[in-house]
Amino acid sequence: MLKPLLASLLTLSVAAPASAATLDANQAQARDIFSHLIAFKTEIGQGQVPVMAKYLADQFRAAGFPDSDIHIIPHGETVAMVVRYRGDGSGGKPIGLMAHMDVVTAKPEDWQRDPFTLVEENGYFYGRGTEDIKSGVTVLAANFIRLKKEHFVPTRDLVIIYTGDEETSQDTMEDLVKNHRDLVDVEYALNTDAGGGELSESGKPLVFGVQTAEKAYASFELTTHNAGGHSSLPRKDNAIYELADALKKVQAYQFPVMWNDTTIASFKALGATTQGKLGEAMRAFAKDPHDEAAAAVLADEPSEVGKTRTTCVATLLRGGHADNALPQSATATINCRIFPGVAIDTVQKALQDQVGSKVEVKLVGKAIASDASPLRPDVMAAVTKAVHAIRPGVAITPIQESGATDGLYFRAVGIPTYGVNGMFMKTSDAFAHGLNERVPVKGFYDDLAYWHVLLTTVAGKSGTK
Ligand SMILES: [Zn+2]
Structure with a gap:
């Protein structure tokens, strides 16, 4: 592309x-x-x-x-x-x-x-x-x-x-x-x-x-499971609520800031022609990639956030099987764009750590790191x-x-x-x-x-x- x-x-x-x-x-x-x-x-x-x-x-x-x-x-x-x-x-x-x-x-x-x-x-x-x-x-x-x-x-x-x-x-x-x-x-x-x-x-x-x-591309499915039952007899545990909790944790999580020669050189060049706060952050990051304030400004910009870290975001959702039944499972797809050099397993483990062991985290399709x-x-x-x-x-x-x-x-x-x-x-x-x-x-x-x-x-x- x-x-x-x-x-x-x-x-x-x-x-x-x-x-x-x-x-x-x-x-x-x-x-x-x-x-x-x-x-x-x-x-x-x-x-x-x-x-x-x-x-x-x-x-x-x-x-x-x-x-x-x-x-x-x-x-x-x-x-x-x-x-x-x-x-x-x-x-x-x-x-x-x-x-x-x-x-x-x-x-x-x-x-x-x-x-x-x-x-x-x-x-x-x-x-x-x-x-x-x-x-x-x-x-x-x-x-x-x-x-x-x-x-x-x-x-x-x-x-x-x-x-x-x-x-x-x-x-x-x-x-x-x-x-x-x-x-x-x-x-x-x-x-x-x-x-x-x-x-x-x-x-x-x-x-x-x-x-x-x-960046490498990988999709993971997060799935919660439950015994289910009749919706007139709700239980405390619920596959949809638990998936929602897991998704909120994924939303809040930020992968660590990363960089390579290309990151630094490209922010140096783009910073020279970009105005305002964003241009300032690009120049500051190019000078010192440990600058957390600069990284935070870059992270707020959809076109830039992916240049300094792995990103994962929810893209698909399904769950339950009837209006009047407790859900037996719920699944969300999380699409990740992985920073060069980071292994697919490392990303999967980070997601698993965030959502906890009760949520199944599974790689879907193939993924290739580079x-x-x-x-x-x-x-x-x-x-x-x-x-x-x-x-x-x-x-x-x-x-x-x-x-x-x-x-x-x-x-x-x-x-x-x-x-x-x-x-x-x-x-x-x-x-x-x-x-x-x-x-x-x-x-x-x-x-x-x-x-x-x-x-x-x-x-x-x-x-x-
Ligand atoms: Zn193409």
Whole structure:
């Protein structure tokens, strides 16, 4: 998922649209691929991810990639896809390049335009997946095709990793890492599905975030049990009341304040452009993360609280079975976003300690913890060069995102992963997962150019090693 870095509330302005007539051949090809990709209804349950992968495979094949370097790995109704651009090996181990082919379900009747038709209007590309993350799928594919045309030989293999269920189960990424490690065994990965540039509401570039850490995701069910009985004969103990008591304890509990290199660097950068009490707290925390007053101000802000600690919050509730019966059980779901480096067990134990031994605390589904990736100077330098090629001089900062992406699975096995989406957007333009999802047309073509610089830098002869 993608998230804006800053919430800003300034005035609206209209960016100058790039007209289709002025596109060069690479841009025109990328636009064509983009419009095809948007048309595949790659929502869960539609079975369209394999069809889209086949279309992509045809594009890679036509550009000269051998069949033996194009892999489609089935997984239930969906697939993962891995495409290898062979290098001469002089630069070291391969580099992974990530995006996902699936999208969040879109209900056409709620949209102003058909979500599965790429519409260019008023300087924007509209359509489900334009932001998250078919633009990323497109710019990686289009650059592989362009680089082949330019006879570029990378110093190390570049490996595109397209997953097929990032928005739901993330099983395809888990499967790749566990069962197809040879295909995706990379030194580090660059992920299109996180990070990116922030524009002010007047269109001025503010900051570019490199996502080096993300929070793990885990849901727990709290359940209370009781013998029940007839509601005309109420007992003192009651499953619903006991669950309510437990929930109040979870509500009151705050996980300890935590930080890493990314936390400090990101608050330093965000603090420089954030006004008022919040900006003050960011700067104070960056200076001294033991500053409890600063941590308390950050904890009051929904967009910031997750950056300094694990958070757990009640999201679902069920209990009882009849109006006139005492409840035999009651269950609440608690969704946790876990700070990088914290084990899932540690969070479960903290919840259990809060609610007491009479309440059952159970992990539901799978959960995967991951560490923050180190701030590699070579990656930061290459990203800076690529960002400055499209937006000269803009500040670059590492960030930790509170959402989770497929990058978790690489980080969990020690493969550093960097969210480096090249799109610059305004906060007010971010509709990923929502209605009328869109990206600025300029942002799309800049993103395309950015990846060309990035790939030829990380794997070019005179590039960073
Ligand atoms: Zn995404």
